[in-house]
Amino acid sequence: MRVGLGYDAHRLVAGRPLILGGVEIPHALGLLGHSDADVLTHAIGDALLGAVGAGDLGTHFPDKDPAYKNISSLILLQRIMEIVRDRGFTPQNVDATIVAQEPRLAPHIPAMQANLAPILGLTPAEVNVKATTTELMGFAGRGEGMAAYAVVLVTKT
Numbered sequence: 365m366r367v368g369l370g371y372d373a374h375r376l377v378a379g380r381p382l383i384l385g386g387v388e389i390p391h392a393l394g395l396l397g398h399s400d401a402d403v404l405t406h407a408i409g410d411a412l413l414g415a416v417g418a419g420d421l422g423t424h425f426p427d428k429d430p431a432y433k434n435i436s437s438l439i440l441l442q443r444i445m446e447i448v449r450d451r452g453f454t455p456q457n458v459d460a461t462i463v464a465q466e467p468r469l470a471p472h473i474p475a476m477q478a479n480l481a482p483i484l485g486l487t488p489a490e491v492n493v494k495a496t497t498t499e500l501m502g503f504a505g506r507g508e509g510m511a512a513y514a515v516v517l518v519t520k521t
Contacts, residue, residue, distance in 0.1 A: 366453070366518050368415025372406035373503075373511035384462060384469065384510075385476025385493060386438040391467045395510060398427035398434075404462055404476065404493065405437035407514035408484075409444045411458070415518045416451040441483050453518040455484050460514035462495045463504045469495035 376382075380394025383402045395401035410421050418424075424447070425432045425440055432440070448455065458480070462469055473495065477488035484491060498505035 365456075366415045368411035368413065368516045368518070370407035370409065370411030370414065370514040370516075371511065372403040372410065372421075373509055374401040374403055375509045376507060382467075383437070384472065384512075386436065386479035387472050387475045389467060389469070389472050393507075399425070399432050399440065400434060400437050402437035403510050403512040404460060404514070405441050405480070407512035408458055408460055408480065408516065409437070409441050411514040411516040412444050412448050412455065412518070415516050416448050416453050418447050418451065438479060438483060441480070445483060445485070448518065449521075452521050454521050455486060456517040456519055457486065457490045457492070458484065458514060458516050459492045460494070460512060462493070462510065462512045463498060464495060464510040465497050465500065465505050465507050 374395040376393040377396045382389045382391040382394040383400045385404045473493045477491045481488045481491045503509045
């Protein structure tokens with residue numbers, strides 16, 4: 365068994381869709397990034413890469429490469445899963461937390477789990493997604509950005 369930890373954060377800006385776990389969430393602001401800036405999917409991807417000793421998201425999908433401009437992070441996660449499988453590992457579960465002051469994310473979590481689970485080869489129940497605020501503290505609390513943390517457990521196949 366191996367464990368990986370992932371973290372990602374992006375600024376909130378006008379004129380971008382808010383995508384989390386592959387779900388477009390109605391909000392006045394979206395996350396700024398080279399790809400769709402899906403902090404949840406990025407954190408899970410980084411956790412998977414870390415668990416199998418394969419570096420990080422930026423190593424595999426550099427933000428200077430035009431091939432990744434506005435790409436869905438679900439596609440990046442599919443490619444990460446190819447790396448995980450090629451290294452002989454299988455995810456067993458994911459536990460992730462999105463840090464955002466607003467909007468309210470709880471109603472969207474089942475759809476996020478439904479998007480992520482098949483890519484990871486897991487059931488939605490094995491992809492635990494939570495959301496929390498920072499009680500108005502820090503960049504997330506001021507509505508300047510969002511972050512996500514993820515932990516994954518993988519086993520050798």
